[in-house]
Amino acid sequence: MTTIPFYPIGTPGQPWGETELATWRGRQVRQRSYRDDVVRRIDTLRARFEVIEYGHIDYAGEAFPLLALKTHAWDETLPIALVTGGVHGYETSGVHGALAFVEAHGEDYAGRINLVVAPCVSPWAYERIHRWNYDAIDPNRSFGADGKAEESRALRRLVAPLHGRVLMHIDLHETTDTDESEFRPALAARDGKPFVPGEIPDGFYLVDDSANPQPAFQQAIIEAVAKVTHIAPADERGQIIGSPVVAPGVIEYPLEHLGLCAGISGARYTTTTEVYPDSPRATPAQCNAAQVAAVRAAIGYALAPNRQDDRQGRG
Template identity: 70%
Template sequence: MNTEPTPYPIGTPGTPWGDAERAEWLSRQTRQRSYESEVVSVIERLRSRFDVEEYGHLDYGSDGYPLMAIRSRDWRDDLPVVLITGGVHGYETSGVHGGLQFLDQHAEAYAGRVNLLVAPCVSPWAYERIHRWNANAVDPNRSFREDSPAEESAAIMRLVAPLRDRALLHIDLHETTDTDESEFRPALAARDGKPFEPGGIPDGFYLVADTENPQPEFQQAIIKAVEPITHIAPADDSGEIFGSPVVARGVIQYPLNELGLCASVTSAPYKTTTEVYPDSSRSTPEQCNAAQAAAVCAAIDYALAHR
């Protein structure tokens, strides 16, 4: 029985993509939803309660996208800063809408206690195409470093730079989906000329802590808050989640700075990346959004109590 995975339809196995392969990949990407109507319109409705700013602009051919951020209206220099990012991978829907739900339903409870800075959709081109990469086949969430190859990442770094050392907390809202295994990991292997090694998708919510500063009690406070809303991913038979050792229930670790991940953009003592699983038969889109919002609330509550 042949169990070899089907070669990715673009490129030659073992050979990294060049310009022709990237152009072919781009030609296959189609707009499937609207950033303007689904995200920007929601942000505009929040303008009466928060300060809204355009912190950059993406231009991909004839497609242009304003990069939008929302700040606390009662911003005070003596308050700690909380950074919330979503949609670094545009296809991870609840990262975008969970962040917006937090703003709409919960953010005003923190008025006068923290300064909130929220970038709910870091990658709007990819949001519209339900994709992980930007239009140049670059993953923004491996590009948060000097001379970033992704304008999405560079724009966030410019936005955050004045606040980098004042941040108390950064929570970056993500999802792990079945398409990670069916499309995005095979595409990555093909792009880089490497063999695709099939894996498994974790069934449930989990967190990615910083290897250099894991803050285990902080991570568990978030797991506890999310569990009533959606189930927590168990470790697999190897004691791992998505190829990384489970260090505590529902928690793995990555070296954030080394990998150029979004959660590395501040020196905040409290950092985490959420991973919601939207493809479970046990989860609805509403639960996924609510889980993201609950994670943000729990993270802020813990950080304020232990600052």
């Protein structure tokens, strides 16, 4: 096992306090622009989709509107598909894949399904290419009723009126090498716990909901993405990131219990994608295309004729 030096903030065995949090914030450098990369692309879609500002983040004078795209001709008789990306701001293809899907395919479903797309849930972290928000909180563990991340609370407020009416919810993520070099060591240091190294899967995989498994739905997505990029194999223990592989490229988590984004909608069909952008076998364009393929396959499966009578969420 490789020995990883302790994270350079904090004291081993002691959780962070305000001093350590301030030190961590001081290390975060703005590396890209949410307004240039995301808001401007959303603005170009205003003639085709309704744009909703569902929340507003202000961190030390930096303001970020939280934006979602919604079907213009909303039809209350149709099912709803929810697409979320950028819950972890560093996961680039989640953001750009969601936007690329809307730009190229969002209107393909007119009259068949209502779309709600929140492409960048955590804009401050998007700019810093980080997993956490300004308060060193992971938004994707904050979607429970007691969640502390305002990014997560805002999305919950947006989705709450739709709960139980959403047919399909796909949440677009990445697993990167920095999970092991930065984010998991930082998490251990923040919580005053020892860091135990893990492994990064080489390839695309999905996280199904162990409380509502939909194996055929996951398989349809895997088959579509396999045409774009490679699927992560199980490790020597038959696992991916410590969880048993239940089908090629698929593991399961209790999504709602863990406060994960894909558990907020009560949808019949839910999944979390995980792309591996650091693979020598994948390019950024492939990663974005894999996310688009996943969204299209997810909606296509949910709308297939043999599921005509199963168009409502779980309630």
